[in-house]
Amino acid sequence: MAEGRVVGIDLGTTNSLVAYMEGEKPVVIPGVDGSNLVPSVVALDPMPRDGNRPTVTVGNSARRALIETPERVIYSVKRLMGRGLEEVESELKFFPFRLADDAEAGEVPRIQLGEMRFTPPEISAYILRQLKRNAERFFGSPVTQAVITVPAYFNDAQRQATKDAGRMAGLEVLRLVNEPTAAALAYGLDRAKEGMIAVYDLGGGTFDISILKLRDGIFEVQSTNGDTHLGGDDIDNLLLAVALDEIHAEHGIDLRRYPDAVQALRMEAIGAKVRLSAEASAQFDIELPNGDRYQREIPREVFEQLIEGVLNRTACPCKQALADAGITPEQIDEVVLVGGSTRIPAVRKLVDDLFHLSARGMKPHIDLNPDEVVALGAAVQADILAGASKTTEEMLLLDVTPLSLGIEALGGTVAKIIQRNSTIPASATEHFTTGVDGQTNVAIHVVQGERELAGDCRSLARFDLKGIPPMSAGLPRIEVKFLIDADGILQVSAREQRSGKQAQIEVKPTYGLTDEQVETMILDSFDHAEEDFAKRLLIEARNEAESILAKVEQARSNPVWGQLRGEEIAVIGAARDRLAATKSGDDVNDIREATISLDRATQRLAELMMDAAVSSAIRGKTMETAGEELGNEEVTAPHPMARAEFK
Amino acid sequence: MLKVIESAVPVACWSCSVAYNPSTLFCPHCSKIQPSSGGDYFSVFGLAPALDLDLGMLEHQFHKLSRKLHPDRFARATDNEKQWSLADTALLNDAYRTLKDPIRRTEYLLKLQGAEIGEEHAGKDRRDPSRVPPDLLEEAFDLNMQLEDMRMAKNTGETDSELQTSLEQAKKKFSDMLDDVDSGLRAQWQVWDSGDETVRKESEKKMVSLLDRRRYVNNLVRDVTETLGD
Numbered sequence: 001m002a003e004g005r006v007v008g009i010d011l012g013t014t015n016s017l018v019a020y021m022e023g024e025k026p027v028v029i030p031g032v033d034g035s036n037l038v039p040s041v042v043a044l045d046p047m048p049r050d051g052n053r054p055t056v057t058v059g060n061s062a063r064r065a066l067i068e069t070p071e072r073v074i075y076s077v078k079r080l081m082g083r084g085l086e087e088v089e090s091e092l093k094f095f096p097f098r099l100a101d102d103a104e105a106g107e108v109p110r111i112q113l114g115e116m117r118f119t120p121p122e123i124s125a126y127i128l129r130q131l132k133r134n135a136e137r138f139f140g141s142p143v144t145q146a147v148i149t150v151p152a153y154f155n156d157a158q159r160q161a162t163k164d165a166g167r168m169a170g171l172e173v174l175r176l177v178n179e180p181t182a183a184a185l186a187y188g189l190d191r192a193k194e195g196m197i198a199v200y201d202l203g204g205g206t207f208d209i210s211i212l213k214l215r216d217g218i219f220e221v222q223s224t225n226g227d228t229h230l231g232g233d234d235i236d237n238l239l240l241a242v243a244l245d246e247i248h249a250e251h252g253i254d255l256r257r258y259p260d261a262v263q264a265l266r267m268e269a270i271g272a273k274v275r276l277s278a279e280a281s282a283q284f285d286i287e288l289p290n291g292d293r294y295q296r297e298i299p300r301e302v303f304e305q306l307i308e309g310v311l312n313r314t315a316c317p318c319k320q321a322l323a324d325a326g327i328t329p330e331q332i333d334e335v336v337l338v339g340g341s342t343r344i345p346a347v348r349k350l351v352d353d354l355f356h357l358s359a360r361g362m363k364p365h366i367d368l369n370p371d372e373v374v375a376l377g378a379a380v381q382a383d384i385l386a387g388a389s390k391t392t393e394e395m396l397l398l399d400v401t402p403l404s405l406g407i408e409a410l411g412g413t414v415a416k417i418i419q420r421n422s423t424i425p426a427s428a429t430e431h432f433t434t435g436v437d438g439q440t441n442v443a444i445h446v447v448q449g450e451r452e453l454a455g456d457c458r459s460l461a462r463f464d465l466k467g468i469p470p471m472s473a474g475l476p477r478i479e480v481k482f483l484i485d486a487d488g489i490l491q492v493s494a495r496e497q498r499s500g501k502q503a504q505i506e507v508k509p510t511y512g513l514t515d516e517q518v519e520t521m522i523l524d525s526f527d528h529a530e531e532d533f534a535k536r537l538l539i540e541a542r543n544e545a546e547s548i549l550a551k552v553e554q555a556r557s558n559p560v561w562g563q564l565r566g567e568e569i570a571v572i573g574a575a576r577d578r579l580a581a582t583k584s585g586d587d588v589n590d591i592r593e594a595t596i597s598l599d600r601a602t603q604r605l606a607e608l609m610m611d612a613a614v615s616s617a618i619r620g621k622t623m624e625t626a627g628e629e630l631g632n633e634e635v636t637a638p639h640p641m642a643r644a645e646f647k
Numbered sequence: 648m649l650k651v652i653e654s655a656v657p658v659a660c661w662s663c664s665v666a667y668n669p670s671t672l673f674c675p676h677c678s679k680i681q682p683s684s685g686g687d688y689f690s691v692f693g694l695a696p697a698l699d700l701d702l703g704m705l706e707h708q709f710h711k712l713s714r715k716l717h718p719d720r721f722a723r724a725t726d727n728e729k730q731w732s733l734a735d736t737a738l739l740n741d742a743y744r745t746l747k748d749p750i751r752r753t754e755y756l757l758k759l760q761g762a763e764i765g766e767e768h769a770g771k772d773r774r775d776p777s778r779v780p781p782d783l784l785e786e787a788f789d790l791n792m793q794l795e796d797m798r799m800a801k802n803t804g805e806t807d808s809e810l811q812t813s814l815e816q817a818k819k820k821f822s823d824m825l826d827d828v829d830s831g832l833r834a835q836w837q838v839w840d841s842g843d844e845t846v847r848k849e850s851e852k853k854m855v856s857l858l859d860r861r862r863y864v865n866n867l868v869r870d871v872t873e874t875l876g877d
Contacts, residue, residue, distance in 0.1 A: 006722075174722045218710050385722035396714055422744055425718065425737035483737055486718040 008378025014204030082158030153226030182377030195333035688742035698836035
């Protein structure tokens with residue numbers, strides 16, 4: 001294909017994925033470590049001595065740095081996308097990140113990461129760049145166009161921030177697709193179904209419910225609702241809070257003062273949560289800095305009581321979505337579950353109750369992996385946009401805007417001009433005039449939300465209509481056209497009708513980066529140099545090989561090396577020798593295969609090192625010691641030696 | 648089934664230069680998308696203004712046009728085509744949203760005919776006092792007093808079963824009134840669609856006052872439901 005492939009990207013709170021359409025089937029593209037999920041974790045490597053910018057690591061290796069150098073790592077950044085300073089401040093109560101101390105109201109907040117500061121879109125851009133590289137490595141050719149998914153309930157600023165991140169990563173974002181809708185596309189591909197579908201999407205940080213009508217290949221969203229502040233993270237935080245409080249009460253230690261220990265405990269909490277989906281109970285068993293042990297059994301009933309409040313917050317959006325679609329639960333023909341948190345039995349029970357499933361002898365659809373289904377759907381949408389495939393040529397997605405668009409009227413009330421759940425693109429034309437003789441400016445405040453007062457809605461932007469010809473008050477007639485595009489993002493144009501003059505509009509987005517700011521944040525412009533592409537792939541592959549070889553060398557002096565069995569050491573040795581021999585050659589694929597086989601051979605070693613690091617962090621060892629034990633990270637490639645899944 | 652609108656002046660297609668009717672959104676010769684000429688919502692569907700619409704047919708046309716116009720079909724097209732696809736699809740969606748809803752459709756048609764009506768869906772002047780139907784003035788006043796009492800009773804945690812019953816009766820009464828207004832409107836649709844100019848003008852007046860009444864009663868029903876509900 002002359003124009004190159006369009007990939008589908010799920011930029012998730014916890015994990016991110018990239019997928020593409022292989023013939024008639026969407027498939028996830030694995031990273032160099034063979035894993036489909038790239039943890040949405042970004043770490044800043046140690047400051048190089050030469051004074052250059054430190055490199056940035058993404059994914060599993062960045063995850064490991066969570067324990068070594070928590071102050072240089074950021075995760076769940078999606079929760080901060082498109083948010084203002086105050087919102088971020090309240091969000092950060094639950095996360096160990098710091099805002100840059102020179103933050104000013106009205107600016108996009110920046111997060112302090114080691115000695116550097118990044119806006120949330122920049123952090124997301126690093127994740128996107130990693131996914132882009134994974135896809136390029138897979139295809140052996142450049143990838144420049146993508147579809148990126150966003151929570152259906154994301155507002156204008158959150159969508160714009162996601163698009164900005166794409167641009168910074170060197171990706172032309174052809175479309176933002178709502179996550180639940182993408183999931184419906186993935187499910188609807190192989191079945192010529194008609195009917196009403198509800199998609200219940202409880203991810204790491206966001207909750208969406210969408211109701212779609214399927215007919216003749218057209219996926220028409222009827223309504224959507226949700227909460228961009230609700231997800232698996234909240235459940236982790238609940239478990240974490242219980243453990244921290246109990247440790248404080250029983251052992252007199254305020255673990256909150258030890259960020260590395262909190263991170264380690266968070267991972268324990270996540271592990272316990274995941275186990276509780278399959279088992280009747282799970283245990284915390286952790287050694288504390290003073291040598292005590294915190295041991296705690298969590299039966300599933302206790303866990304379910306604990307999270308009941310969080311889960312119940314999903315019920316109200318579901319009911320509202322049904323009401324907005326004008327249907328009853330019985331009219332839903334199929335329910336699709338999306339997001340890792342829908343593995344929790346209590347979530348499935350709630351969904352069953354909400355849509356009266358068992359009562360009707362029905363079950364929700366879970367046949368596609370809930371972690372992958374959104375990326376698969378994004379690949380389907382990418383294929384639709386590429387427009388060259390028989391599989392998807394009959395398919396079309398008609399999505400809606402999740403929030404009403406309004407203008408602040410006299411007295412601070414909101415005049416709604418585009419109602420929520422309107423099919424997008426949608427537009428509205430409003431007329432404005434002046435209140436004073438000779439007035440040449442009119443200010444318009446645009447908000448998004450359902451509340452009656454502008455102050456309770458989300459401020460989108462302030463527009464200044466300038467250059468209105470001076471006339472008597474009330475005489476100018478300025479026509480302003482508001483248009484929500486297919487990405488759910490607002491565009492505005494204006495014209496003074498009596499003079500026929502195109503009015504100038506000065507847009508001040510309430511939250512968000514200007515075009516110029518985005519321009520300066522574009523990552524590594526050399527990334528686009530296609531002529532160097534093959535060379536770059538080879539260099540990257542060699543770097544990855546070097547890095548894993550160095551790690552294996554370091555690991556030999558690690559105490560856990562002694563725990564390996566003789567045959568494991570033999571397998572590692574053979575894989576290492578093969579890679580050492582291949583890496584100086586020019587065959588990218590050979591180097592990569594040898595890298596993957598060494599990575600596989602060292603999987604258990606990586607897990608042992610990880611376990612050792614977690615327990616040393618809990619025991620309150622200094623970060624330096626933990627760092628020495630693990631070896632220092634210097635590479636940008638996703639490092640293979642920490643494969644444990646992060647959920 | 649795009650119908651030719653009589654007043655349409657042919658324009659030339661930007662791509663093949665063949666003249667076409669600007670009320671269609673595609674060049675009939677080369678099928679390329681065209682900038683919308685800003686016709687009314689009915690003309691988007693190739694319809695003359697009418698009130699009694701076949702909704703199944705409307706949906707079918709909506710899907711058919713969406714397949715051709717939607718920005719997803721122009722993701723890799725020229726910037727102009729992208730922009731026209733966006734504007735045309737927005738117009739199509741606005742038109743479908745308006746025409747598929749019986750009340751919005753009626754309001755829209757009346758506005759096209761130059762009638763001045765309040766806007767139920769724009770969230771504005773929800774309680775324009777000049778538009779209170781005279782025969783409801785007294786009842787509405789009493790109801791609002793009762794609603795006020797009920798809210799106060801709820802705030803202090805009291806239960807007044809007599810008031811409760813009375814409000815439930817009022818809710819029933821006004822809901823029935825709403826149904827009457829709706830059947831009145833439907834009857835007028837037939838009158839308007841099949842009538843001549845004079846009949847239509849008369850029917851429009853009736854519909855304007857029915858819509859005013861509907862908006863007013865609807866607000867009353869909503870207020871009672873909210874007060875009883877929470």
